[in-house]
Amino acid sequence: MMNKKIHFKAIAKLLIGVFVMFHFIGCDKNKNSIDPKLVVSRDSYEVSNGDNQYNIDLLSNTTWEAQTNVEWITLEMTSGTNGRIDLPFSVIRNEDDEREGTITITLGEGASYEILVIQEAGNTDNIYVRPNGTGGGFSWSEATDLATALNLAVSGNTIHIAEGTYEPSETITGGDSANVRDLTFEISRNISLVGGYPINATKDTEPNPEQYKTILNGNDSSYHVVSVSAVKEEGAKVELVGLTITSGHAGDLSASADINGLGFRRDYGGGITIGNAVVDIRDTHIIDNKSEKFAGGLYAFADALVTIDGSEINNNSSISNAGGIWIRESKAFISNTKILANSGGTAAGVHGYPDAEIYMNNSIVADNKGRSYGAGFYIRQNSIAILTNCMITGNSSTSKNGGGGIMMYNNNKLTLINTTITDNAVPTGPGGGIFRRSGENELTLYNSIVSGNKQLVDGEDIDVFEADAQAPQIISSISAAAVIDLNGVEIDGVTFNHTSMLQDHGNYVILPVGEDNPALLYGTELEELVRIGNQQEPKVEADVISSDLLNNSRSGLKTMGAVVKFN
Structure with missing residues (x-):
């Protein structure tokens, strides 16, 4: 084998x-x-x-x-x-x-x-895993351990994993067998790992990852808890479902383990590192990982394609850039996901650099703490992002470089649709909501709210470094106190007051309230929203853009921002 x-x-x-x-x-x-x-x-x-x-x-x-x-x-x-x-x-x-x-x-x-x-063999039987399993692995009654299952698996296999804590015991390909920090769960084939089964599971048992925690634990030692090196193949992908990936500890040296001609650097991706692979991550928590340099939580590089849905990437930290996520020369589709309370230097929450594409909907980026450029969501150097129905709030940076909620640096394109950016802070810098710097950074807002952010005195929620920079395109949106109509023109005599017109219901549910609130009166109607979604590349599907962050319908409403009502 x-x-x-x-x-x-x-x-x-x-x-x-x-x-x-x-x-x-x-x-x-x-x-x-x-x-x-x-x-x-x-x-x-x-x-x-x-x-x-x-x-x-x-x-x-x-x-x-x-x-x-x-x-x-x-x-x-x-x-x-x-x-x-x-x-x-x-x-x-x-x-x-x-x-x-x-x-x-x-x-x-x-x-x-x-x-x-x-x-490799064509065997696509399921494989079953329990902590300290010693069986052949092809039934729950003869479950094996996770390291053995990963070695048994061939492309197309599904590994079903019972609740419990699993620690890596095998060295990453190209690694140093004498260095325990090179131990990892390496996924080298396009297979599925599904956690969340009870310890006494039988063949008819359905997984419940909230109740039965399946924890992949790096023991504060492994450079990467999970390393995905599976090669791209048409119609094939790696799936990670119902897992908790925690306690990874990327190092401070740039040395790499060579796999498939790629350098899997030991100082990136404490939780999970993904190189040139197609990976779906669902119902998975990437939490409490760290890096002595970069990307404490998730690192995707070398033309990786990553889809993240219904997951949480929380409480990860890095000494330098990207506490939560770093997408590098790769593409990420993120939906129904929380990215919370990560910390780092630049881009504490989400980092796209360089040549990254990030498409995010129905997600929350909140309470991330930065020390340099951009605290919440940061794209740099020829990157592209579309955010729909997203809540970006409570992010902060102690730096004077700006960009509490969002930062764009060096020739990027960002589109915000039905998104709320509020209560982010850069007390010593510009653009507490959104800040643009260096090159042509194309910013477009549709039916969004950027207000109530904190920055230097006399600064603006949406700010820019270059005096001659192109103006952002703002359509049916709120910018600080200004209300912008469907034609991109500020409405005379109409103002927005975030203090009285935004209400926080907790758990990052912040929505416009009040009978005379312009965010409820001058927003975009559903038919126009669908048209806007169809114009994007890739297009925002109608079922996404026609609902809010909490899946409430926007039909018959003209409400700006991520949430139209509190459930």
Whole structure:
């Protein structure tokens, strides 16, 4: 059984350098003869049990031919000339045991090279886990332990995990087996982990993660409690459901464990680190993790695609940037999630940098405490975000750099729809609600409230560093005391008073109240909201934009902000 799945990415510059070296070494004195040379990215490939395609990166200084000895491997190219080549090969679904095949590349002069392809077994049985389980793992009565289950699992498996506390016992791929802090729960295949079962579960038992806590505990030692290194494959993903991920402790050194050609840095992602994988996280709590540098809670990088729903990312901390979440050159879809009471330097709550995409709806970013740029939600350097039905409140920074609720730094695009930003604070800096700095930061508000935030005296809730910056587009929204209509024009003689016109019902439910409240009179009607949602890229679905944070309908209302009524 394979222990780890490997993703194959050649490092082009290195290969070219080696190729050039071979080319010159192979030349004889009269320069008329060249020894045939081939450089291949890897001599073996471990592939999943599904229908998938892979690439062999190779360099040859002569003509070549390729063939395979098994029917389940198909080569898209069988010959070529000298140079750098991406040689694609496909495998078909395996319904049986693990199997092996060989791809042979023969050079024009007769020399040949073999590449081994190992395809994991097609077994997709469920696996069952209890604390200290010692069985085979294929039923609740013979449950195994979690480390064994992760090694048994093949792509498509679901691991069902009973209540209890689990601590990592295996070293991350590429890690140091002598360093206990490299112990982690590594998810190297596209599988599902489902927690929340009672200790006496049977085959008909349904999970209840609120009642039966399934805790993955890093014991304040592991650099990452969970490490996701599963390779992207069409139609496949990792699922984490009904878990609590806690007590991770990322370090202060930039050293990395190398997996699939990526460096999984030990100073990022105390709770969970995700590299170039597709991951769904549902009904999961990522809490009380920390980092001596970056991203105490969750770190996603290298074109990862992360979906978070119905979860909590709370009370995580970092010495430097990103207490709660860091999305780096990756994409995140976040819904029905609370991001609370995280702390850090820059971006204590949510950090998108660089080239990040974050799409958030029906979520709360609150009570995050920062010490530098942006306390609640922060995007930087060519990042994009759309926030719908979100409550951003109670975030604060002790820095003079600004951005208590939201900060945009260096060429970003942010759209707020049906969102409330209030009671955030930067007492010594600008833009307690929203602050923009450096480059062209495109800000658009629809049917939102940004008011009642605290900043330097005479500052503005929505502020900007550059005097010549483009103005934000504000439609049917409140900006401090100003009321803006559907055409983006301030309504004369109409003002908003956050003290009397916003009511806090606790648990971050803050909504406009009062008969003469302009936030109840000048908001956007449902039909227009749906049209606005359809204009976004990606579009905001009608069922999201037509309800509020608490899933109350907006039909017949013109209420601004995240909440239209208290349930």
